[in-house]
Amino acid sequence: MKKRKLSRLSVSDRHNLNGLLFLLPFLIGFLCFYLEPIIQSITFSFSDVTVSLSGYDTVPVGLKNYKFIFKEDAAFNTRVMLDFTNLLWKTPVIIVLSLFLAILINQKFPGRIFIRAVFFLPVIFSAGIVLQIIQSDLVVSSMSSGNSLIEDGGGVANQSMGLNQLLLQAGIQEKIVEFVTKITNNFFSLIWNSGIQMLIFLSGLQSIPGSLYEAASVEGASSWESFCKITVPMLVPTLLLNTIYTIVDSYSSTSNSVMALITSSINTAKYGRATAMAWVYFVLIGLILGVVFFVSTRTKKSSRA
Amino acid sequence: MSIKNLFDSRYALANKKKAKEIAISVFRLLFCICICYLFLYPILYMIITSFQSPSSIEDPTVIWVPKQLSLDGLKGAIKELNYWKSAGLTLTITLGSTAAALCSCALAGYGLARFKFPGKFIVFVLLILTIVVPPQILYSSTYILYRFFDFGGFLSIFGLHLNLLESPWVFILPSMFGAGLRNGIFIFIFYSSFKGLPYEIEEAAKIDGCGVFKTFLQVMVPMAVPAFITVLLFSIVWHWTDYNSSATYFTQELRPLVVMLKNLSTNLYMGGYRDASGSVFSLRMYLQAGAMLTIAPPLILYIFTQKYFTESIERTGLVG
Structure with a gap:
């Protein structure tokens, strides 16, 4: 049959x-x-889980875990808010920074093989732990800058006072100044976290046919024009991939405070609550990813039409 | 306007262009040096500190060049990390799961890139799900799953189950089925790489009577070598440096290197490594030596393969 x-x-x-x-x-x-x-x-997130030596028991409790984290657990809500604001400003900065680095090492200049090898180092050091150890030590030993590789350290506020004052006195809006100093304070961490994104951009840049640039220069386009009219439109799919990667990567980082909270709940055997938190967090991130995806497919369609 | 004037103005224009080029390359050089400083400084610091002797580590006059070299830091770190054993464990995990992931992910990537079958969209959604769902969410249930692993109920028919915890299989077995550490990303890399290859060669192989799997092995795999190198290096590095999963699945004496490194400062303190004043500060060289020993294998691998790696990245065509 x-x-x-x-x-x-x-x-x-x-x-x-x-x-x-x-x-x-x-x-x-x-x-x-x-x-x-x-x-x-x-199912864990809707129940009380108790683990014994022989296995585990689940008692369904309905929405109790969710009610707890929304109504009673202040730590979760504040940490999610903090994480989201971090995500909102860090993602674009990392994207721009890695695009810039990728364009830089995509050019031909003497010594670029060495430079390229060095720029790829963050990929090898993708371990937060190794960097953390070096970093914690650098801070202790030099005491010069509070630049934390891994997290936005507490003592950062003081060190950029000079830049802060200068920009404020130059009459720049307070919010912009805050943003700029945030970037300079975290520059170390940002640049060490943009390794993979740089690789993705580099491979995207390489896939743009060189004939396009030749045609543009024959037509008399300046390099800035060919960047805006060729490079950026051709990199839209790469941009999407990178944005998604950056967001997804943000929860594997050791500095993610929400994930730290979830892990500590698991360690204290509050499995139900931990999974409820994890799912709430994931759904929120998923919404952001959905928006990114929706916007980018829209722009793709309109650029093709 | 005389011919001479015209010539002069052209000359000036050329000069201006040249000056601009020089300015750009100077700026580029300066910028590169700054970035290189940011990348190399921590690494140099790590290497130098790990070779410092206990006496000169707290000498404020010693900044870069150690007054006397010593292997104390390295020796202490090797002992407290249980280096050879835990590095062996990490190596088994890394090589085993990388080999497994290369096979399973290349198959899946090719299947998605070249075949139109019913339900392909659903497979894509599943793939995106595996990339996007953070493994931390699932730890509490995967921990129990791997403790009594039975292949989705298959083994329990025979009343069997495997305990994957504390063994390299906890990483290797999922990788065999494209479900290991970040395997979704690897499948995606293979997918976009195979998708970018020309159809004609495959067609020719088919007309010559080559079966689907033979075509894949003998025609497509050799053409996708850059993708294989990219995935190879990513997989090695990510497995070697993974902390979250390793710390979840390994809790006994023998643990992967990165987990040992995380606990190194506590272990040092418990192990009686302290100076006269008893401060942890002077343990810096042990910590740095530990960090160096942990990152050294992938770093050395990278130094020798970086040429192939950088070229492969460019040719993989990560974006389909």
Whole structure:
């Protein structure tokens, strides 16, 4: 029966079914390693979980965990707000910075092989822990700058007073000054966190055909014009990928205070509450990602039309 | 206007252009030096501090060049990190899961890039889900899952289950099925790389009677070498430096290197490494030596392969 059904399929259909064979490991992996934990952690978030030596027990409690984190847990709400403001200003800065670095090492100049090798170092040091150890030590030993590689340190406020005063006296708006000093204070951490984004931009830049630039220069376009009219539009998909990567990467960082809260709840055996927090946080991030995705597909369509 | 005037003005224009070019390259050089400083300073600091002797570490006159070199820091760090054993564990995890992930992710990426089958959209959604859902959310349930692992109920039919915790399999087994550490990103890299390759060669292979899997192995894989190198390096580095998952799944004596490094300062203190005044401050060289020992293997690998790596990144075409 089955054989006859297969033979009724056209040649191309049968060829295409091979695709499922290629994807079989991934699909099995999803069923075994993702689906079960995802469903389980959703049920955890609606129940009280107690773990014993022989296994675990869940007692359904409805929305109790969610009510707790929204109404009673002040730490969660403030940390989520803090995390979101950080995300909102850090993501664009990291994107611009990594684009700038990628353009820089995409040019041809003497010594660029060395420079390129150095610029790729943050990718190797993607471990927050190693940097943390070096950093905590640098602060102790030099006491010069409060520039924290990993987190926005508490003692940062003092060190940029000079720049702050200067800009304020120059008559620049307070909010802009605040933004600029925030960037300079965290420049170290920002630049060490933009390694992968730089790589993604670099590969995006390389995929732009050089003939476009040649045509533009024949037509008399300045380099700024060809940047605005060729590079930026061609990099839109890369930009989307990078924005999503930066947001996703933000919760794997060791400095993410929401994740720290979730981990500490797990460690104190409050599994139900921890998973509830995690899902609330993830849904909020998912909303941001959805907005990014929606906006970028819109601009893609309009730029094509 | 005489011809001479015209010539002069052209000459001036050329000069102006040249001056602009020089100004740009000077600016570029300065900027590069600044950025290099930001990247190299912590690394140099780490290397130099780890070779300092206990006596000169608190000498304020010693800033860059140590007065006397010593291996005390390295020795202490190797002992307290349990270096050879934990590095061996990390190496097993890294190599095993990287090899597994290369196979499973390349297959999945090719399947998504070149075949149109019913339900492809759903597979894409699942893939994005694996990238976007933070693993931390699932830790509390994956911990229990890996403690009594039975392949989604398959093994429990026979009354069996595996305990994956505290063993490298906790990383390798998921990687075999494209569900390991950041494997979604690897599948995506392979997907966009295979998608960018020309169809003609595959068609030719098909006409010559080459089966689908043979085409994949003998025609497509050699063309996607840059993607393989990119994923190889990412996978090695990310597995070597992973802290969150390692700390969750390894809680006994033998733990991956990064987890040991995180606990190094406590271990040093407990291990009696302190100077006369008993301050932790003078433990700096042990900590820095520990950091250096941890990051050294991927760093050395990178130094030797960076040429291939940088070229591969450019050719992978991460964006489909």
